[in-house]
Amino acid sequence: MSEALLEVKSLKVQFPVEAGPLTRSKDFVRAVDDVSFSIEPGETVGLVGESGCGKTTLGRAVIRLVEPTAGQVIFEGQDLARLKGAALRAQRRKFQMIFQDPYASLNPRARVENIIGEALDIHHLAPNSTARRQRVESLLKDVGLDPSHAHRYPHEFSGGQRQRIGIARALAVEPKLIVCDEPVSALDVSVQAQIVNLLRDLQQEHGIAYLFVAHDLAVVRHISRRILVMYLGRIVETGEARAVCQSPRHPYTQALISAVPVVDPNSKRQRIILAGDVPSPIHPPAGCPFHPRCPVAEARCKTEVPALRETAPGRRVACHLAK
């Protein structure tokens, strides 16, 4: 195994619940609860889970957009969780983010050249205005947009094109890691495929690593080498993408996979429909956090928290019953 680009160790993120203006809050939302994983250079790791499972918070905590409560985020040997000021800013160039909603993540009053150029300005990557313009144009070309559209405003582009602008902005500083937070969820199916393919091509060209956050396992499966399945702030299963999708071991992963919409009307699969919603992360259920929705839960699942244990090489599952 090669040297990891990013290593996350026992990361926790907690948000205090507002109690009142004068009382101190006693409750915490445990958005990310003791999560560890690593990403190698040029690798894509998929992070899957339902709304509220903490996947977005984890993605943001990794690049210090939210402050971790405990744990380490080691990026190229430095603990990002402890960096400050100029040292942190210098590191920030190496990781970027692509957001879910291409309508909300681009400044509507800024021209595309300035949306992308701002990243260059902040990190002093363009010595003069000609270099800046040339760099913006080549970035637009890289993401499949017409370089002559650099002077346009975001509203003149479709959703898929806007997402390409967001990608160009992330690429501008030549990052080593991009956190993609549901980058295709807001797009039409045909455009989704274009963006996924574009991300793949850019990865091959520039050797960027991705942390690809999404709720749709089918999309994640296509782009990721490894998958992390998250539930209520914890990782419940990890492994090679193909292995996880072909033979999911955790009952939650099995349910997620059975929920993926399938076009083929001949597929005779049994759909596992999970009852209820994700429980509140303020007072997570005792024992295994998944037991209230689990179709195979036993008595001990209500009391003992299952550890994330290795069931096969490269495969880890947090379930008492998994083999």
Next chain:
Amino acid sequence: MPWLEIRNLQIHFGRAAKALRAVDGVSLSLEPGKALCLVGESGSGKSVTALSIARLLTSPPAVYAGGEILLEGRDVLHMRAAELRQIRGGLVSYVFQEPGASLNPVFRIGNQIKEALQLHRPEVATDAEVIRLLRLVGIPAPEARLKSYPHELSGGMQQRVMIAMALAPQPKLLVADEPTTALDVTIQAQIIELLVQLRQQLGMAILLITHNLGIVGDIADDVAVMYAGQIVERGPAQELLQRPLHPYTQALMNSVPRLDSETERLSTISGSVPRLGAFPSGCRFHPRCSIARSDCSQAAPPLVEMEPRRWVRCPYWTSPA
């Protein structure tokens, strides 16, 4: 005669020469208790078609420029305001994409559902009936939920409340416009399952609008695929999904990511959906079509019944390999 029949519907935005033709000659029919899926990407005109059934489009700017929408034989486009009020909610109910935006945030959900009852079935506008509806859509502990505000519910629960509200007047047609797009895949499966159950239980017809061909097979009897304001393919759901004939339908199906496939690259449709008012000449799909010929940019192909019950708007259609 079908229960709902749309004939050659034309909907424009704006007037005269500058009019944008959002829906151009759409014809559909739906029998009682059946489910029809209208599939298409953003901007294909599927939502505009759906909203027109109860004449919900604000006019102006929308102009019902031609065609007929027959509900039980009566033309919605020529109804008076009082008749329309009976139709809206009474015969035809709607469920929209974002439940969080469709519910009023400052009223308790019990009262919001009761309002729908007061309008259409005032004799049963009671807590008991609201509780029955909430139970029908699978909301746990409905007695306790009566007094909840929308923000206290999850997205999936909010969508169930929207469905309960839509069912309150006992409609004969439920129009669901992308009801699961804003939801997680697991919750999406729950809501589709709920719609399938309700249809069997209550015998109402369902018109489901979606861009995701993956959920079509679970619910639809018939499918119509829309592109740039026109229907490009129509047919029985199982046949159409097994053997799509129009190149657009084929491409759309291929671009859905699959869990079981080993291909590295997803197949895509080049380019993007044309903008309203800038539809290409001839066949509207030809700039993105993989089998387009030179004359595709000249003549606009009609929607023709190529095989029994299989309508295709493409003279060069082929069976998929």
